[in-house]
Amino acid sequence: MAKLNVGLLFGGRSGEHEVSISSARAIARALVTAPNTENYALRPFYIQKDGCWQTGAIAQQVLETGIPLPVDESMGATRLSLWQFPSDVADVDVWFPILHGPNGEDGTIQGLLKLMQVPCVGSGVLASALGMDKIAMKSAFAQAGLSQVDYVTVTRTEVWSNPCVFPKLCDRIEAVLGYPCFVKPANLGSSVGIAKVRTRAQLEAALDSAASYDRRIIVEAGVTAREVECAVLGNDQPKASVIGEITYSSDFYDYETKYTEGKSRHLIPAPLSSEVVAQIQDMAIRAFKAVDAAGIARVDFFYVESTGKVLINEINTMPGFTATSMYPMLWAASGIPFADLIDRLIQLGLERSQE
Structure with missing residues (x-):
């Protein structure tokens, strides 16, 4: 052949x-x-x-x-x-x-x-667009009944156009979310343009910065939680990997921490109870289906250990394959070596096209 x-x-x-x-x-x-x-x-x-x-x-x-x-x-x-x-x-x-x-x-x-x-290989137009747009993504997750952190959506116009509106916007964010909270451009990946804020001055600066990246912004409540991830592989019958946990010494999992070797540590499998693992895997597959993903995705969660709650953070429809990337490491720990994983992803792309 x-x-x-x-x-x-x-x-x-x-x-x-x-x-x-x-x-x-x-x-x-x-x-x-x-x-x-x-x-x-x-x-x-x-x-x-x-x-x-x-x-x-x-x-x-x-x-x-x-x-x-x-x-x-x-x-x-x-x-x-x-x-x-x-x-x-x-x-x-x-x-x-x-x-x-x-x-x-x-x-x-x-x-x-x-x-x-x-x-x-990978998702089509719809899932890719939903996976990139944090606001649309969260709407899809809410429709699927997936628990999330509280959040507020903001437009660039609210930040820049009217000096009288901006203080009221900050008042609303403080009332709904409090501090700390995270300010994120809606359509950038890998922690680009994201800021963790603890004061009104930091909030104002972060909103101004995020507005320079995107006309739509999302502000999320900060939670004290463990950050865990699950890889998904498949089309109509997707499978979930073992769970991995990310630990780091920086203030949050920013771009430098994510892509610099030694800045973060991956625990695979994560030290979690079998019940929590099963819950995360189930939620990962539900999220995958909620956006109509295909082939590949990594789904990120917050595990609030004090309450036992699992909150979905986001889905990444084309995760990284670098030396520090979680997706291939999760599947390697689940019994699928890197080369086999690449073969499976190609075959899943061919399978989806034949449908």
Whole structure:
């Protein structure tokens, strides 16, 4: 049988460009490792920070070095506009879009790949969009009856346009949530633009900062809880992994802590009772179905040990595959090695396209 050409799509126009490259490097190594190398042929496609697509030797160089391509040079190749794609796009049998954040994990690329009528690893447009937009995500979780922290939604207009409205907005947030609370742009991933605030002055500064990232903002109540995660794998009959716990010494699980080795510690499996584990796994699968996810997702929770409550935090429909990423580690601890996991994800993408 001929090998399937896997279009590994990475880089992208988001603040998580470098993380995407790291994830792609790990996946590429798995694809050229037996037995995957007997079934798949790697076809790298790199999207520069300006949106230009590169393939062939240039994309391979980025994979090998892990260094992003500067947008002001094309390494001697013809630069392609946003509306042109490399000719070898037509050779791809299945896409693996390991893009994180806006313009890659939010349904935009998923819609493009759907128009190409080629199978794709991961969720489609709807689940990807819901998984990226924290406000829409929480609405879907509420509809599914999943317990969450209290939150307040805010618009950029409320923050910037009327100086008379802003103090009243802060009054409302303080009354509903109190301190500490977290201010987050609605549509950025990996803790980008997030601030933990404890005072009115910090709240005002955080809202102003978040409004510079997104026109929609969410403010969540802070809770004293253990942060635990569950990986999900499958399509219509998804399976949940063992549970992992994240511990860290920083104030919260910010971008630097998340992607710097040694800044956080992963406990897999998490030291939890079998009853709590079963509850988290059940909620993870319910969340997966609530947004109509496919193939892959990581679902994050707060476990409030003092009350025994489990609160869902968010779903990530294209989690990282870096050296510090929880998703592949959770499945490795559940009995699925990295290379096998990549194979399963590709097969799930093919299965979903056949439906």
